[in-house]
Amino acid sequence: MSINGKAYIIGAYEHPLRKAPDHSVARLHLEAARGAVEDAGLSPSDIDGYFCAGDAPGGNAWSLANYMNLTHLRHVDSTDLGGCSYLIHVAHAARAIADGRCNVALITLAGRPRSEGMSGTVVRNRGANLPDAPFELPYAPVTVNLYALAAMRHMHEFGTTNAQLAEIKVAASLHAQHNPNAMLRNPVTVEEVLDSPVISNPLRRMDCCVVSDGGGAIIVARPEIVASLGRPRVKIRGSGETVAHQNAGRMDLTRTGIAIAGPRAFEEAGVTPGDIQYASLYDSFTITVLMQLEDLGFCEKGAGGRFVMNGNLVSGVGRLPFNTDGGGLCNNHPSNRGGITKVIEAVRQLRGEAHPKVQVPGCTLALASGIGGAIGTRHGAATLILERE
Amino acid sequence: MTTTTPRLHRVPADPALNPGDAAWFEAAGQGRLILRQCRSCGKPHHFPREICPFCWSTDVEWRETSGLGEIYSYSVTRKAGPLPYCIAYVVLDEGPMMLTNIVETDLDRVHIGQRVEVCFHHSANGTAIPMFRPVTHGGVR
Numbered sequence: 001m002s003i004n005g006k007a008y009i010i011g012a013y014e015h016p017l018r019k020a021p022d023h024s025v026a027r028l029h030l031e032a033a034r035g036a037v038e039d040a041g042l043s044p045s046d047i048d049g050y051f052c053a054g055d056a057p058g059g060n061a062w063s064l065a066n067y068m069n070l071t072h073l074r075h076v077d078s079t080d081l082g083g084c085s086y087l088i089h090v091a092h093a094a095r096a097i098a099d100g101r102c103n104v105a106l107i108t109l110a111g112r113p114r115s116e117g118m119s120g121t122v123v124r125n126r127g128a129n130l131p132d133a134p135f136e137l138p139y140a141p142v143t144v145n146l147y148a149l150a151a152m153r154h155m156h157e158f159g160t161t162n163a164q165l166a167e168i169k170v171a172a173s174l175h176a177q178h179n180p181n182a183m184l185r186n187p188v189t190v191e192e193v194l195d196s197p198v199i200s201n202p203l204r205r206m207d208c209c210v211v212s213d214g215g216g217a218i219i220v221a222r223p224e225i226v227a228s229l230g231r232p233r234v235k236i237r238g239s240g241e242t243v244a245h246q247n248a249g250r251m252d253l254t255r256t257g258i259a260i261a262g263p264r265a266f267e268e269a270g271v272t273p274g275d276i277q278y279a280s281l282y283d284s285f286t287i288t289v290l291m292q293l294e295d296l297g298f299c300e301k302g303a304g305g306r307f308v309m310n311g312n313l314v315s316g317v318g319r320l321p322f323n324t325d326g327g328g329l330c331n332n333h334p335s336n337r338g339g340i341t342k343v344i345e346a347v348r349q350l351r352g353e354a355h356p357k358v359q360v361p362g363c364t365l366a367l368a369s370g371i372g373g374a375i376g377t378r379h380g381a382a383t384l385i386l387e388r389e
Numbered sequence: 390m391t392t393t394t395p396r397l398h399r400v401p402a403d404p405a406l407n408p409g410d411a412a413w414f415e416a417a418g419q420g421r422l423i424l425r426q427c428r429s430c431g432k433p434h435h436f437p438r439e440i441c442p443f444c445w446s447t448d449v450e451w452r453e454t455s456g457l458g459e460i461y462s463y464s465v466t467r468k469a470g471p472l473p474y475c476i477a478y479v480v481l482d483e484g485p486m487m488l489t490n491i492v493e494t495d496l497d498r499v500h501i502g503q504r505v506e507v508c509f510h511h512s513a514n515g516t517a518i519p520m521f522r523p524v525t526h527g528g529v530r
Contacts, residue, residue: 121469123402134404134414135436138518139490140469145476148464156462156501200466200476248434248442249485253462253478377488 002238002268003091006098007105008226009234009386011040011219012347014325014340018183018332020213021115025057026067028110028215028334033068036217041229042104044068049075049102049220051093053085055111055335064108075102081243081380082372083282085109086218086339088382091239093220103222110215111335118211118336120144121199132246136377143336144208144285145200146376151287152202153253158302162202164309165286166193169206169329171313172283176326178355183210184330207286209328209338216340218347232351237365238269238385245378254302256288256371257381258295265383266297271365273297276385278349278360279320280342282370283327289313292369293320296383315358324349324358339370343384350388364388398492399472401520403512409439412451417517422507423451424483435485456507457482458521465496475499479521493522 013035015028023031029052037044050073056064060078075096079088086109093105120143125133154160170190176182188206196205226233244257266272273296281289290304298320299307312318325331325345328338346366348354366386373379404414416423425437429446441449463477475491477499491499493508505521512518 121466128405129407131407131438132436134406134410136488138401138404138512138516139476139488139520140399140402140466140474141476141488142466142469144469145464145466148466149462149476149478152464152501153462197468199468200464202464246486248432248438249436249487251478251486 001098003094003098004237004268004270005235007094007220007222007236009090009218009236009343009347010221010226010229010231011036011042012344013039013217014332014344015110015215015334016181017214018181018212019114020112023112025110025112026064028112029056029064029108030068032110032215032217033106033108036106036219040219040221041231042219045072046104047106048072049093049096049105051077051089051105051107053078053089053109054080054082055109055337075105083284083337084339084370084372084380084382085337086343087368087370087384088241088380090218090220090236090343090384091241091382094236094239097220097222103225105220107218107220107340108215109335109337109340111337112213113336114211114213120208132377141377143374144203146374147285147287148200148203149376150253150291154287154291155202157254158305160290160305162194162204163190164305165207165290166190167308168283168286168289168313169193171311172323172327172329174314175324175358176330178357179326179331182326182331183212184326203285203287209284209333210330211336212332212334214332214334216334216344218340218343233389234347234350235387235389236384237271237387238265238267239383240264241380241382243378243380253376254291256291256295256375257379258292258369258371258383261381261383262296262369265385269385271385275365276320276367277363278324278346278366279322280346280366280368281322282338282342283323283329284338284371286329288371288375289322291375292371296367296369315360321358321360324354337372339372342368342370346386350386398510399470399474401510401512401518403514404516413437414516417509417519420509422454422456422519424454424481424485425449426452433484435487454481454483457524458505460491460499460501460503460505461486462501463491463499465499477521479505490520491522492520
């Protein structure tokens, strides 16, 4: 059974803070939840479904359900596939609503990696008993070099250049200048990106997303409830999700799990890439955007570098406006997880509530796509297609 | 070409072994790179598992490798500690690809398609970690 039309995003809120040393992570989650519930015109007691991921203190829903005192829960899902978890949550919430498991689903994300001094250049031990860890951690894989491996191979196979990757950062920065909450608001040029220090070649500092504190929340509800609220309605049209990995030593580093998730979302929605007016594309790194564009079918595999040139991702200029909030590259990447802000900006676009300088005129069909984990080893991938009704 | 990156090596982190992992590291301690191969479906895989990831058979065996391969992709990380280092995927001549480090060479000259051979560097607790260095051409590495 399809989820197309079975549920709507009716509330969305992005926490305005980018540095929050005096806020607990639980408080950030609750402030985001409160913002989304108010945005929807609902009250906390309406929430009967709750979704969170690994950024939740303790790694699942126990502590936050307790802290927020959610007392009417009939459906709970703490699926965690890193930064794309929240796109998956939207799809799972629509499914749960379609199945009659809940009526009003709350999704939250929050974290303080900036205040806690986290970085993409530190080896992250993700826990005991990981089968891969003994064969990888001695080689010092960090977030940046695992994406750099994919970028280097993409350049080798397809001739993608650093200047092309830089175009993605430039587009994000042109959008971010209009977002008063963005962490980096200064427009940059291709030359400035190329002049930024190499972190792990071929990726430079400006190819990398920000490390920011903050959070966000989303409310998904069933059509009958949405109809009574009088708010702009964003229909969930289609979704896809998968996990992509090393395939036991037969990996293709130029292809992401979006090659599976994207086409499935388009099929469910009954639309094609040519129909999409705005795209939120997960931008942990510039290469992440480029590979998703290919895997979603906006261009052929290998043509992503040419696709992003000449401002093609810039609102008001190019064919496919992307990340009009400034994205993870310039605006916000709370808890080192950019999935929820991808959904939130797509909702703003579909409601016509993006900044006027970046609003896509008559935006009725948008896509949000995310990758969580590392393209270079293992990652989750998820795509959503959303429509203004 | 001038050498701009020093040939100093970071000491690899000690691997935290799970049950079943010791044989691969013990072989490394003897200067051997070994590979798991399934007797049921015939496919080799990496990282090594006690159950074939392709057909889920438990009939897996160790095989020796030539220790030779080719760089599939690499990145020289310069901002993650005091020493630059090169992470890479090497496709072994026997087929599977493995995450590793490229060492004992000018990191500015590492490239995709480069022929490499296994070598071994020790973690703090003395565990041998297989890494790769370019095969020599007339004594130049």
